[in-house]
Amino acid sequence: MQYTPLIPLSDLPENTHKSVKHGTRKIALFHYEGIISALDHACIHKGGDLGEGFIQILDAGERYVACPWHGWQYNLKTGQAPHDFKDRQALYDVMVQDGMICVSDKPLSDAFRAEHESDPMADLRNLEYQTTATSLNVLGISTTNMNRDLPRPSTSESALQSALDIAASQFGAQTKMIKLRELNFRHCEGYYSRHEEACTWPCSISDMDANDGMNEIYRSMVLWADAVILATPIRWGNASSLYYKMAERLNTIQNQITIHDKVLIKHKAVSFIITGGQDNVQGVAGQLNSFFADLGFTFPPFNYLGWSRGWLAEDMENNYPRFFKSRYVKRSVVDLVTNTVKLVQQIKQMDASQLQAPKPEITEAESLSE
Ligand code: FES
Structure with missing residues (x-):
């Protein structure tokens, strides 16, 4: 067996590890319990x-x-994964000669990636879309939060339910409502911040936990829906915190464009219902539109319904009755659904294979070119 000297032993003290170059690749060296591996x-x-x-x-x-x-x-x-897993990392032989750590040029045992019997993420991994050229699946996502044991009327959620009912009754749509507060899902854990390739599709967290609640959102939004209508209350001038918790986990969709030039959201429209006792409808709409544009969604004209009673309206108990009676809200929900459905029907005529994402090359980053 051929060995290549890599680094002096003194560069890898006991209880340390690091990666070093070995020809055209890198080797991770470990020095623990007096053994170098x-x-x-x-x-x-x-x-x-x-x-x-x-x-x-x-x-x-x-x-x-x-x-x-x-x-x-x-x-x-040994390079072996723990427990009963069969996966294994490539292991190299090591010897120390003349104070240098020398590593074999060929591995003692090759890396092995085991086939796992069942893959609960297979439909997401293989992008098994449930949409067709003629499907009309409308997904409602309610982002309002409340105590499950003490429910209260929600303006945004009521309008969303009306929108789904209209989509079904007037346009023959299949509809589905997801209430984010009923999903048990983890916060984004920021794997992207370590490396762009560490933010994967399916989401790294989903890969680790097939029961994570966001999997229902991924399946419904990416694989099933033709149109999404998202409803949010206004909380201190912003969308609800549950919305942001979900949005961070949707980085996995956008990141596929960044790292693989792969657009997962095609031929889908999105519109919004934004309601609050106080104001900033336009600020929230701006944020939602900007984020969903980056995911690949298309917007119908007038794609948000906004309703608020203004800064001075602290009499929250009157919000719901007023909202419920509002002729503007009733009319606008119909318009929102109509515009959204009509757009979906039109964009399904487009050739999705020609879709391009305006993606900069990494060398075009201003900070890198200085
Ligand atoms: S656990 Fe190593 S790259 Fe995902």
Whole structure:
């Protein structure tokens, strides 16, 4: 077996690890319990650098490195994943000669990515769209929050329910309402901030937890819906906090455009219902439109219904009765649904294969070109 000297032993003190160059690739070196071991540095999941991973002790005191991107674990001495997993990272032989750490040019055992019997994310991974050239699936997302045991009337949610009823009764749409407060989902954990490739599709969190509540949003929004109508209250001049919690998790959709030039949202329209006792309808609409534009949605004309009673209206108990009686609201809900449905019917005529995302190259970033 051929060995290549990589770094002096003194550069890898006991209880440390790091990745170093080995020809055209990199090797993660570990120095624990007096033993030096070497694994391929690129995690077999999505390529996270194991040299920047975390050391964990599992299985009767065995040491593992946990990938810094999503936590896949590999035994330092064997490269094997823990428990019953068959996955394995490539393991290299190591010897120390003349004070240098020398690593074999070929692995002692190759990396192995096991086929798992069932893949609960297969429909998302394979983008098994349920939309067709003639489908009209309208998804309502209510982002208002409330105590499940003490429900209260919600202006935004009532208008959303009316919109879905109109879509079904007047246009023959299939409809579905998702109330975000009923989904148990994790906050975005910011894997993107470590590396753009660490924010994956399906979402890294979904991959780790098939029961995460956002999976219902991904399936309904990406695979099922032709149109989305999102309803939010105005909270201190912004959309609801549940909306933002969801929006951060939708980074996985937008990031596919960034890293793979892959547009997941095609031929879909979105419109909004924005209501509040006090104001800033336009500010909220601006934020929602800007975000959903970046996901690939198309907007019908006049794509938001806004309603508020102004800064001085502190008599919140009167909001719902007034909203409920408003002829403007009733008329606007019909217009919103009509415009949204008609746009969906038109954009389905477009050739989606020709869709282009206006994506800058990384070299065009101002901060990098200075
Ligand atoms: S766990 Fe290593 S890249 Fe995902």
